Amino acid sequence: MDLEIRNLSHHYDKLEVLRDINITIPSGQVVCVVGPSGCGKSTLIRLIGGLEQPAEGEINQIGEPPQGSLNPLTYIFQDFALLPWRTVEGNISLVLEGHPISREEVASRIANVLDRTRLSDFAHVYPKQLSGGMKQRVAIARALAVNPAVLLMDEPLSALDSQTRELLMDDLVSLWERERFTACYITHNLNEAVRLGHRVVVLSRRPGEIRETVDIDIPLSERKVDSPELARTQTKLWEMMREEALTADRQLADA
Numbered sequence: 004m005d006l007e008i009r010n011l012s013h014h015y016d017k018l019e020v021l022r023d024i025n026i027t028i029p030s031g032q033v034v035c036v037v038g039p040s041g042c043g044k045s046t047l048i049r050l051i052g053g054l055e056q057p058a059e060g061e062i063n064q065i066g067e068p069p070q071g072s073l074n075p076l077t078y079i080f081q082d083f084a085l086l087p088w089r090t091v092e093g094n095i096s097l098v099l100e101g102h103p104i105s106r107e108e109v110a111s112r113i114a115n116v117l118d119r120t121r122l123s124d125f126a127h128v129y130p131k132q133l134s135g136g137m138k139q140r141v142a143i144a145r146a147l148a149v150n151p152a153v154l155l156m157d158e159p160l161s162a163l164d165s166q167t168r169e170l171l172m173d174d175l176v177s178l179w180e181r182e183r184f185t186a187c188y189i190t191h192n193l194n195e196a197v198r199l200g201h202r203v204v205v206l207s208r209r210p211g212e213i214r215e216t217v218d219i220d221i222p223l224s225e226r227k228v229d230s231p232e233l234a235r236t237q238t239k240l241w242e243m244m245r246e247e248a249l250t251a252d253r254q255l256a257d258a
């Protein structure tokens with residue numbers, strides 16, 4: 004299933020947040036959205052997921068969700084959003100409850116995502132026993148358990164230290180290589196964007212408008228930390244964002 008965002012604009016009372024956004028998220032690709040603080044990135048992902056209705060424009064789901072999809076649009080948040088009183092397995096089963104699937108299917112979905120995220124040995128552990136990186140892997144496993152058509156990821160790595168972030172980026176790449184998920188990935192971190200995005204959409208300061216869309220053709224598995232080509236793309240993106248970010252910072256300071 005592709006996701007098509009057409010002529011989307013949004014405001015909160017008089018505060019114009021997003022202006023005429025057009026983005027296509029093709030099935031099996033990761034589209035990263037970057038932009039300065041306060042430009043409307045989180046608003047955009049909430050609108051895509053249907054948590055809020057856009058003031059103007061539309062979000063179209065083109066084609067059918069994958070077979071066995073229980074929830075076509077599924078979020079992964081920065082703060083993991085795990086229930087502390089449930090084990091890893093219990094946190095994953097939570098999203099499967101209430102769906103018309105058998106106990107055997109619940110068990111097989113949980114086993115599958117624990118295996119894919121290398122968490123099988125931690126099924127009975129509670130979140131407080133896990134590091135931040137592992138908590139986010141649980142959140143990723145939970146999202147994958149419903150076999151979503153599109154993963155909506157809002158700054159999923161920004162609560163983690165840089166080393167853990169690197170490891171999780173590798174995890175996301177391996178997960179994608181194994182089963183090509185579709186994702187809209189919001190981040191202010193350009194390094195994440197060039198490592199994980201097939202396409203990077205750069206937003207201006209608020210009201211967020213599309214400044215540029217950059218396609219990166221290097222296969223995800225070949226994007227190495229020290230790749231000069233990626234470094235060049237990252238510099239190009241930063242040049243686009245620099246002025247916007249500086250002005251956005253000044254506006255926030257004046258507010």
Ligand SMILES: Nc1ncnc2c1ncn2[C@@H]1O[C@H](COP(=O)(O)OP(=O)(O)OP(=O)(O)O)[C@@H](O)[C@H]1O
Pocket residue numbers: 015018020038039040041042043044045046047191209
């Ligand atoms: N529910 C709301 N009601 C009123 N204003 C809101 C609401 N949600 C967001 N805003 C405002 O809309 C603007 C965009 O916010 P948003 O969180 O989408 O930006 P962002 O790009 O994700 O920011 P950051 O990178 O700092 O997380 C901000 O000025 C914010 O204060």
